[in-house]
Amino acid sequence: MSAPERPLWETLEHSVRGVNKRINQDWYVAEGSGSQGDPLILSVADGHGSAAHARSHIGARCAVDLFAAQARRFAELARSEGPDGTTQSLSWLMNYARNELPRQLVAAWQEQVLAHWDRYPETVNPAAEPPHKGQKLLLYGATLVGAVLTPQVFAAWQLGDGELTVIGADGAIALPLAPVEADLGDETESLCSRQAWKMVRVHWAPVVARDRTPRLVALSTDGLSKSFASDEGFAQFMTGLDQRLAKDGGPDDVREALPGWLAEAARYSGDDTTLVAARRPGPDAADHGAAADRPRSDA
Numbered sequence: 562m563s564a565p566e567r568p569l570w571e572t573l574e575h576s577v578r579g580v581n582k583r584i585n586q587d588w589y590v591a592e593g594s595g596s597q598g599d600p601l602i603l604s605v606a607d608g609h610g611s612a613a614h615a616r617s618h619i620g621a622r623c624a625v626d627l628f629a630a631q632a633r634r635f636a637e638l639a640r641s642e643g644p645d646g647t648t649q650s651l652s653w654l655m656n657y658a659r660n661e662l663p664r665q666l667v668a669a670w671q672e673q674v675l676a677h678w679d680r681y682p683e684t685v686n687p688a689a690e691p692p693h694k695g696q697k698l699l700l701y702g703a704t705l706v707g708a709v710l711t712p713q714v715f716a717a718w719q720l721g722d723g724e725l726t727v728i729g730a731d732g733a734i735a736l737p738l739a740p741v742e743a744d745l746g747d748e749t750e751s752l753c754s755r756q757a758w759k760m761v762r763v764h765w766a767p768v769v770a771r772d773r774t775p776r777l778v779a780l781s782t783d784g785l786s787k788s789f790a791s792d793e794g795f796a797q798f799m800t801g802l803d804q805r806l807a808k809d810g811g812p813d814d815v816r817e818a819l820p821g822w823l824a825e826a827a828r829y830s831g832d833d834t835t836l837v838a839a840r841r842p843g844p845d846a847a848d849h850g851a852a853a854d855r856p857r858s859d860a
Contacts, residue, residue, distance in 0.1 A: 569595040576835035587835040600636035604707035620701030632709040663761035674701040702753035717764040728777040784834030788826035
């Protein structure tokens, strides 16, 4: 009997509620293997959580569920035939990723949360003006990071805060969707923002060869990065995560330890903290000794 086929990607995921938070406003998904018919889909969303965004936990869940549906559609397009009988060109797919998918995602999110409001309207003073569309959307405000990997392409999208961390086959770490300028204070772009689809940042990377694809892709809400006193501390944690996963038994060990790491991060940041990650099994570069066993403050 032949040995079972090794998975293209191994995934792990967990989320913890922030200290003194009534409910966890984050939501996430990690599904698929990265094969032709089973694309790898990763996503995290972070509801804003303040009184002005009283339903943001619902907005976050809607965002992740709708992104997963859009990502499956994108993966189908990546392997489907165009009008001439060939697969869609990379230039066509890139245009779709940068323009059509953000438009469709934001429109679907707005439609879904407004439908939720219609089903469950708040009790208001009959003499008061009913809330307008923008006020309703504000209640559900959330950020989103999502990625899809197929044999043809690795694409990712981000609206608002949070991090997409990519470790390449050579061990180099990158945050390809980091904004040019950091958000000020607690202000961030959001699905409830006006013309939100124009604010979506897109990462586009065709797959040239399987052994040159990233070996680790991780998505996290800002509760994790804010638990560190510096960007360097966050980068060291991600590098350590990659190196722990590379060891024998690493994925199982990391899954067991991850809840404790994120709980400690949430204690430092005070925020809900979520991480989803996928690692490509295979030979890796030597361990450079920078592993981080747990999130910590650098203060």
